[in-house]
Amino acid sequence: GAVVSQHPSRVICKSGTSVKIECRSLDFQATTMFWYRQFPKQSLMLMATSNEGSKATYEQGVEKDKFLINHASLTLSTLTVTSAHPEDSSFYICSASWGGGRETQYFGPGTRLLVL
Amino acid sequence: EDKVVQSPLSLVVHEGDTVTLNCSYEVTNFRSLLWYKQEKKAPTFLFMLTSSGIEKKSGRLSSILDKKELFSILNITATQTGDSAVYLCAVDYGGSQGNLIFGKGTKLSVKP
Numbered sequence: 001g002a003v004v005s006q007h008p009s010r011v012i013c014k015s016g017t018s019v020k021i022e023c024r025s026l027d028f029q030a031t032t033m034f035w036y037r038q039f040p041k042q043s044l045m046l047m048a049t050s051n052e053g054s055k056a057t058y059e060q061g062v063e064k065d066k067f068l069i070n071h072a073s074l075t076l077s078t079l080t081v082t083s084a085h086p087e088d089s090s091f092y093i094c095s096a097s098w099g100g101g102r103e104t105q106y107f108g109p110g111t112r113l114l115v116l
Numbered sequence: 117e118d119k120v121v122q123s124p125l126s127l128v129v130h131e132g133d134t135v136t137l138n139c140s141y142e143v144t145n146f147r148s149l150l151w152y153k154q155e156k157k158a159p160t161f162l163f164m165l166t167s168s169g170i171e172k173k174s175g176r177l178s179s180i181l182d183k184k185e186l187f188s189i190l191n192i193t194a195t196q197t198g199d200s201a202v203y204l205c206a207v208d209y210g211g212s213q214g215n216l217i218f219g220k221g222t223k224l225s226v227k228p
Contacts, residue, residue, distance in 0.1 A: 002220060036158060038216065042150055046158040093216065105154070107204075107218035 003027050004096050006108040013084055014116055020080045021111045023094030029074035030096035034105060035067075038091040050077050084115040118143040122205050122219035130227050133195050137222045139205030140187040149181055149188050152204040154221070159204050162190070195226045 003026040013019050023033055035047045048064075050056040050071035058064045068080040077096075081088050091112050095105035120141045129135055141149065148166045152159035163172045165181035165188055172179050176195075181188045192199055202221040209217060 042161045042164055044152070044158045044161075091216065093218075105202075106220060107206075110216055 001027055002106040004030075004094065004106050004108040006094055006111050008111060009109060010112045010114075012114045012116065015085055016083055018080055018082045019084055019113060020078055021092055021094075021113075023077045023079070023096065023108050025075045025096040025098075025106070028096075028098050030077075030098055031074065032097045033071055033077035034095045034097070035069060035077075035079050036093045036095070038093065038110075044093065047079075081113065084113070086115045089113055089115045118207075118209060118217055120205055120207050120217050120219040122203075122222050124222060125220065126223040126225070128225045128227065129195055131196055133226075134191065134193045135195060135224060137190040137192075137203050137205075137224070138187060139190070139219055141205075141207045141217075141219075142186060143207050143209040143217065145209050146183070147208040150206045150208065150216070151179055151188070151190050152206065154202040154204055162203075192224075195224075197226050197228055200224055200226045 005024045005026055007022045011019055031052055033050050036044045037047055038044055046059050047062045048056045048058045048069050050069050052071050052074050056069035066082055071077040091110050093110040095107045097105045123138045148164050150164050151162040153162055163179045168181055168183040176193045179190045202223045204221045205219040206216045
């Protein structure tokens, strides 16, 4: 149980284009989904927290107009990287929780984004 | 199918106890195994293990990898209430850039 999927697993795009990444909870209803970005030395940065049906809460320093997050249903959240630049190339991971608390998170397999 | 399995899923101990958390994996193109501690925000990186039998230590925490048996353990000695958290195991696999697959975590509660 508690399976989270991400699509696509890997994407290559040209600079200036937009890329959408989907995060789905397959066998539970996720009231809260989190989006992370992996940085060097294995650190994970929380980008934003999204609750179903409401606007996402972005962490300090994360541009909400560049990283659009939508959590339209209890099983789907999307992250759209708009006007992607090479420095946006990274590994993006989502996690999902049904309890609303950060401690009960189930992680997706991640999406590797490469912007040329 | 690649997978990472952690056990136990939850654990309650008292301060001063020693705990051992387990992580087993089945992945292709294994690169490394990572341990994270998750409290309120993003998981905090603890260890990265790439070679079998070499213990990594940081204070009261230590970890070791067995690539033959495909598992790792995270030990915490003399536990404190501040150790209460979810401990995540992840495996870096595949490709030249690496990807992570996470286990479901072990929720550790340390009682005073």
